[in-house]
Amino acid sequence: MPTTPHVEKHFTSTEAVRDVVIGMSDGLTVPFALAAGLTGAIAASSVIVTAGLAEVAAGSIAMGLGGYLAARGDAEHYHSELAREHQEIRDEPEKEMAEVSHVLQEYGMAPDEAAILVERIRHRPEDWVRFMMRFELGLEEPNPHRVYKSAFTIGISYLVGGMIPLLPYFFVAQAQVGLLWSAGITAIALLVFGGVKGKATGTNAARSAIQTLLVGGVAATIAFLVARAFSHGG
């Protein structure tokens, strides 16, 4: 589909940023919260390292493969809707023509002017269906290269994010000491990540930094309390 460079710029950055955000925000939050939670119940860092690495491995694969399947699902959804629209313009052309006219009139075209485009587009089924897909259903044809790239970006972002809160536990034997260091560096990482995310998506960087820190903090606190409650006050 021909697009202006302007459009292209918008979309590419949004999609890549979104994938990094998806992977890294969970990666920085869940392994940190799990480690913090286990510290509420278990004294030895070694168990926390084992659990943390298992979580990071599971999470990055689940999110990466999950991202791959989600992107492939989007592509399949697009193609099944495409087939359905093709059938609809064959079976109920009047209804579909009315829908094209309806969309155009929403944007200020007069019925007789809309009729000119409807009359032209009905002779080219490919353009007609593409119009319905984009303007009625809001579906863009997915980029097949995105499927792998998206999966890889999400998985790696989770892995990188997840290793940050675990690092201190490698170097100290006492989990409680590890937690203090982990909380410190993870808080910094969450603030930096939140700030960069805010900048990249064009929102307030400082507010985004604080919000991101808050999510990590709340998740870790709840995980800590749950783990402590279920370890019988260990």
Place this chain on the structure above:
Amino acid sequence: MPTTPHVEKHFTSTEAVRDVVIGMSDGLTVPFALAAGLTGAIAASSVIVTAGLAEVAAGSIAMGLGGYLAARGDAEHYHSELAREHQEIRDEPEKEMAEVSHVLQEYGMAPDEAAILVERIRHRPEDWVRFMMRFELGLEEPNPHRVYKSAFTIGISYLVGGMIPLLPYFFVAQAQVGLLWSAGITAIALLVFGGVKGKATGTNAARSAIQTLLVGGVAATIAFLVARAFSHGG
């Protein structure tokens, strides 16, 4: 924005299904894989229950709050792009008029016919900007009610999904025995979930079931191997 019931049906089901899929596919996969991984390193079910519950608590909050912030981020992104388009039609009206014409011509309208709509729409900045948002940038105005609903749906789906693989560990003392039961009921849950997901998104249910099972299996196997390797062959 007025929409036909046809459109409404498409979108509502897609978004709610997507939220359940996001939450439950990770919920069924990561806690299962974590528990399986820990079983490769730790013999007592009680530690696995503690770690698993901490993970489910952390994951459902991180995903729910993360979903909330992502949805709010989308809304903010929409409004910042909206402000930008308002500025562009003030500062460079000719360029933006050419872009409206370009979009319409892509769908088979002749330049002189496109000029009629351009001439009409340029006198109504609100419709003009809405046209650019939807047809040039592919952005729909986000539904503010979706923000809370989406967050809640994702979080609860993760929680429900995550409790399934953990259940057996509550009832058996030996982690290895728990793992066998956990693998069995999680495999069934992944197959059912994958099948329902496939049906809901209009793709092949059997293939979706197998794919979903595969993601869970691969994630759990890698987590198992990582945890075993880092627990010094425990």
